[in-house]
Amino acid sequence: MMSDNALLQCQEVSKQFPVKSGFLGKKRALTAVDTVSFSLGKGECLGLVGESGCGKSTLGRMACGLLAPSKGKILLQGRELPLACAQSWAAGRLQMVFQDPFSSLNPRMTVAASVAEPLAARGVGRQERLQAADTMLSLVGLEGVGRRYPHEFSGGQRQRIAVARALMTRPDVIVCDEPVSALDASVQAQILNLLCDMQEQFSPAYLFISHDLNVVAFMCQRIMVMYLGRLLEDGPRDELVKHAAHPYTQALLSASLGERVTGAGSPLQGEQPSPLHPPKGCVFHPRCPRAEAICRKEVPEWRVLGENWRVRCHFSEGVA
Ligand SMILES: Nc1ncnc2c1ncn2[C@@H]1O[C@H](COP(=O)(O)OP(=O)(O)OP(=O)(O)O)[C@@H](O)[C@H]1O
Numbered sequence: 170m171m172s173d174n175a176l177l178q179c180q181e182v183s184k185q186f187p188v189k190s191g192f193l194g195k196k197r198a199l200t201a202v203d204t205v206s207f208s209l210g211k212g213e214c215l216g217l218v219g220e221s222g223c224g225k226s227t228l229g230r231m232a233c234g235l236l237a238p239s240k241g242k243i244l245l246q247g248r249e250l251p252l253a254c255a256q257s258w259a260a261g262r263l264q265m266v267f268q269d270p271f272s273s274l275n276p277r278m279t280v281a282a283s284v285a286e287p288l289a290a291r292g293v294g295r296q297e298r299l300q301a302a303d304t305m306l307s308l309v310g311l312e313g314v315g316r317r318y319p320h321e322f323s324g325g326q327r328q329r330i331a332v333a334r335a336l337m338t339r340p341d342v343i344v345c346d347e348p349v350s351a352l353d354a355s356v357q358a359q360i361l362n363l364l365c366d367m368q369e370q371f372s373p374a375y376l377f378i379s380h381d382l383n384v385v386a387f388m389c390q391r392i393m394v395m396y397l398g399r400l401l402e403d404g405p406r407d408e409l410v411k412h413a414a415h416p417y418t419q420a421l422l423s424a425s426l427g428e429r430v431t432g433a434g435s436p437l438q439g440e441q442p443s444p445l446h447p448p449k450g451c452v453f454h455p456r457c458p459r460a461e462a463i464c465r466k467e468v469p470e471w472r473v474l475g476e477n478w479r480v481r482c483h484f485s486e487g488v489a
């Protein structure tokens with residue numbers, strides 16, 4: 170689904186990792202992301218949801234220019250992202266917030282120095298950088314803490330520092346990879362609200378990744394559902410939550426929102442297969458309550474269900 174005013178576009182992006190598997194350690198290719206296309210508009214918050222290991226972080230890192238796709242293209246305002254993003258025209262325009270802010274902050278640097286670091290690449294002087302970092306830290310609710318070190322903060326505060334750091338270059342896009350998964354429920358809400366406030370103030374677009382559909386539905390106007398490296402459904406949050414079309418989306422909904430949705434909505438059975446041996450046909454068929462012979466043989470095409478809403482299931486009725 171490509172719109173003309175797209176800020177970030179992923180076009181048929183795949184990522185394969187070489188891995189050794191089996192008793193003899195034979196080299197194989199693991200397909201973590203398989204032919205994924207989507208576009209992210211200016212100031213939009215787009216959700217990416219799916220079970221652990223389905224390829225969300227791999228896609229997020231590619232969308233942020235941290236990892237090169239094996240196939241396909243990623244474009245920022247129509248220009249293809251180069252391999253060494255950090256030293257290119259795209260530097261600072263894409264930022265990432267990780268699940269564990271402790272590992273993304275240097276323990277030997279004061280938080281002001283860490284937050285200021287993305288500005289160094291832009292040639293901003295040290296004093297000016299540190300001052301800007303202090304201002305940004307106040308904006309995320311941490312006033313006068315710039316001379317302290319990361320270990321002196323709680324998990325929630327460290328995530329605030331990571332958000333401040335990501336905002337320093339006023340990026341077009343911030344990829345938030347499970348930004349609240351390591352935090353307890355009360356702190357989760359604070360960080361989600363902070364991300365919303367910061368979006369109002371600085372208007373970055375978010376690619377918001379989580380395994381938790383509740384969190385994604387709270388944050389995002391549009392949601393993409395991923396399974397075993399493929400997108401199976403994507404659409405506006407309200408349509409998706411009320412009338413999920415794919416049995417996998419329905420299962421995620423019944424698991425996380427406890428809601429009965431149209432159609433099956435039975436809870437997920439069994440385990441996600443290994444991406445080293447993806448099932449033939451529709452990748453979800455071994456766990457799908459509706460699977461029939463065609464699902465074991467043929468990969469379903471995208472079917473359009475409405476404006477910006479599409480699904481990949483043999484049994485969904487598309488509109489012409
Ligand atoms: N560098 C790598 N080398 C080999 N395999 C990898 C590498 N990075 C990821 N993978 C594999 O790719 C698949 C997708 O991993 P990824 O981390 O993108 O999943 P995820 O959806 O983010 O999972 P989680 O919710 O647990 O964070 C997994 O099977 C993983 O083992």
Ligand SMILES: [Mg+2]
Nearest residue numbers: 225226227346
């Ligand atoms: Mg991940």
